[in-house]
Amino acid sequence: MNVNVPPPAIEADRLTKRYGEANAVDSISFQxxxxxxxxxxxxxxxxxTTTIGMIMSLVAPTSGRxxxxxxxxxxxxxxxxxxxxxxxxxxxxxxxxxxxxxLTVFGRLYGVKSVSERIAxxxxxxxxxxFVDRQSGKLSAGQKTRxxxxxxxxNEPDILILDEPTASLDPDTAxxxxxxxxxxxxxxxxxxxxxxxxxxxxERLCDRVLMMKRGSIVDDDAPAKLIARYGRQNLEEVFLDIxxxxxxxxxxxxx
Amino acid sequence: xxxATSPSFSFSRIFAMVMRHWYLLRSSWPRLLxxxxxxxxxxxxxxxxxxxxxxxxxxxxxxxxxFLAAVLLWDILFRGQLGFSxxxxxxxxxxxxxxxxxxxxxxIEFVLSMITMSVxxxxxxxxxxxxxxxxxxxxxxxxxxxxxxxxxxxxxxxSWAIGLLCAGLVLRNGLGAEGLTWSIxxxxxxxxxxxYPVATLPxxxxxxxxxxPPTAVFEGMRALVLENVFRADLMLWALGLNIVWIALAGWGxxxxxxxxxxxxxxxxxxx
Numbered sequence: 038m039n040v041n042v043p044p045p046a047i048e049a050d051r052l053t054k055r056y057g058e059a060n061a062v063d064s065i066s067f068q069x070x071x072x073x074x075x076x077x078x079x080x081x082x083x084x085x086t087t088t089i090g091m092i093m094s095l096v097a098p099t100s101g102r103x104x105x106x107x108x109x110x111x112x113x114x115x116x117x118x119x120x121x122x123x124x125x126x127x128x129x130x131x132x133x134x135x136x137x138x139x140l141t142v143f144g145r146l147y148g149v150k151s152v153s154e155r156i157a158x159x160x161x162x163x164x165x166x167x168f169v170d171r172q173s174g175k176l177s178a179g180q181k182t183r184x185x186x187x188x189x190x191x192n193e194p195d196i197l198i199l200d201e202p203t204a205s206l207d208p209d210t211a212x213x214x215x216x217x218x219x220x221x222x223x224x225x226x227x228x229x230x231x232x233x234x235x236x237x238x239x240e241r242l243c244d245r246v247l248m249m250k251r252g253s254i255v256d257d258d259a260p261a262k263l264i265a266r267y268g269r270q271n272l273e274e275v276f277l278d279i280x281x282x283x284x285x286x287x288x289x290x291x292x
Numbered sequence: 293x294x295x296a297t298s299p300s301f302s303f304s305r306i307f308a309m310v311m312r313h314w315y316l317l318r319s320s321w322p323r324l325l326x327x328x329x330x331x332x333x334x335x336x337x338x339x340x341x342x343x344x345x346x347x348x349x350x351x352x353x354x355x356x357x358x359f360l361a362a363v364l365l366w367d368i369l370f371r372g373q374l375g376f377s378x379x380x381x382x383x384x385x386x387x388x389x390x391x392x393x394x395x396x397x398x399x400i401e402f403v404l405s406m407i408t409m410s411v412x413x414x415x416x417x418x419x420x421x422x423x424x425x426x427x428x429x430x431x432x433x434x435x436x437x438x439x440x441x442x443x444x445x446x447x448x449x450x451s452w453a454i455g456l457l458c459a460g461l462v463l464r465n466g467l468g469a470e471g472l473t474w475s476i477x478x479x480x481x482x483x484x485x486x487x488y489p490v491a492t493l494p495x496x497x498x499x500x501x502x503x504x505p506p507t508a509v510f511e512g513m514r515a516l517v518l519e520n521v522f523r524a525d526l527m528l529w530a531l532g533l534n535i536v537w538i539a540l541a542g543w544g545x546x547x548x549x550x551x552x553x554x555x556x557x558x559x560x561x562x563x
Contacts, residue, residue, distance in 0.1 A: 054556070056555075056556065061556075086559060087556060087559075090556060090558070090559045093394045094393075094394070094553075095390060095393055095394060095553065095556075095558045095559055096553060096556045096558070096559060097550065097553040097554045115298065115300070115396060115398065116297075116298070118298070118394060118395065118396050119298035119395075119396040121394070122394075123390075123391075123394050125390075127387075128387055128388070128390045128391055129386055129387040129388060130386070130388060130391065131312065131316065131382070131386040131388050132386055133315075133316055133319045133320060134312065134315050134316065134319070135315075138311075138312075138315045141308075141311070142308050142309070142311055142312040142315075143308075143391070143395065144308075145304055145305065145307065145308030145311070146305050146308045146309075146392075146395045146396060146397050147395060147396060148298055148299075148302070148304070148305075148396065172319070188391070
């Protein structure tokens with residue numbers, strides 16, 4: 038093994054999660070290169086959230102393994118968690134704490150050196166200044182999303198995992214968030230893993246897409262290549278082909 | 293880029309969690325009021341009962357002399373556990389637990405922050421009531437002297453062990469198990485003989501009662517108030533039991549946490 042080759046940012050090896058008789062994730066394997074943006078796509082129940090849960094060590098795999106930056110998440114999660122972060126509209130920050138208080142708490146949890154300076158920087162970058170001293174529970178959906186993103190960026194993570202980062206946002210705010218993620222990745226050479234149902238967003242942000250269906254990865258390629266291969270106009274049509282087993286997806290399955 | 297290493301134990305992370313709960317307490321006067329409300333109501337009710345019974349004669353009057361000490365010690369046990377459990381439940385109610393579980397916060401640091409908050413909540417809730425007991429009923433709780441430290445420490449240790457187990461059960465089973473955190477301590481009320489001697493229990497129940505650390509504390513309190521004797525043997529017995537209880541509760545909490553990871557329930561906490 039060449040010791041100079043850095044490990045993949047994220048690596049799953051025959052990763053499986055079974056709940057009783059149901060296979061939520063069925064022996065998936067993939068590698069995600071450092072500095073890339075990868076989309077994890079699939080319909081509801083495809084296994085995206087469970088896969089993310091296993092990467093974050095929130096869910097224990099039934100079998101197989103997942104490693105982040107070379108560390109096995111079942112054994113060494115605490116050696117790498119400070120270099121990761123996660124944002125999801127389904128996880129909240131304490132409502133009664135102000136945005137500044139919440140960010141201060143998480144800054145300290147992640148061992149950020151100058152928490153006040155980091156919060157000031159994030160407030161400027163993410164346009165939080167007008168409500169940084171307001172209670173988090175009293176913010177609009179768009180403001181909450183920006184605050185959740187600020188929490189996810191508090192430690193300047195090498196690995197940023199996003200679960201539907203622009204869900205329920207108006208097009209202007211969503212576009213603004215995407216722009217910020219692009220800049221963050223470019224400036225920090227960070228690795229982004231993104232689960233989203235917004236195909237336009239995935240086309241814009243992602244270098245690569247992992248398509249999941251019923252717990253398995255059914256396709257894996259760059260968005261443009263997938264569109265070309267399926268003979269479609271955009272990723273949404275590819276998604277529908279795969280989800281419904283029609284068009285090129287059906288043909289390939291038959292072959 | 294983020295730091296290359298993260299210490300395996302950090303007081304700063306514990307302090308961050310204590311700050312989180314302190315911010316919350318500070319922002320909510322109903323939460324602060326709730327801390328003091330029940331201990332105050334209990335103290336007033338038992339204080340009047342003690343005053344009434346003290347006017348009687350015989351053994352009843354003597355037994356009544358222990359009521360206020362008993363109720364204040366009971367509040368240390370009960371409020372200590374609630375203070376611990378509340379800190380955990382707040383994370384569940386605010387759907388913040390997953391944020392903590394993916395952070396570098398270690399389980400031991402999380403537990404130590406809940407222990408710290410339980411002491412802070414206890415001081416806010418119970419200490420003022422002890423002074424009110426002195427003012428209204430002339431009962432000097434602090435007059436228990438050095439023994440009070442032993443009672444206090446043993447009751448707190450038990451309250452943390454129970455709180456830890458409750459937290460594990462809620463983690464594993466979700467907020468459906470929340471009721472346990474409110475009610476589990478009431479099982480201890482009759483069994484630990486808060487207001488009467490262990491000898492009052494049926495013979496077959498007494499050995500069970502003695503496996504509960506608070507039993508030795510309440511028995512020791514009665515020895516001190518009624519006979520003016522400090523029973524160090526009882527305190528050591530309680531301490532030994534508490535060490536076993538804390539170890540078992542810590543083991544149980546970790547098992548339940550791993551079980552919740554196996555079930556995937558951490559992804560849906562608060563639901």
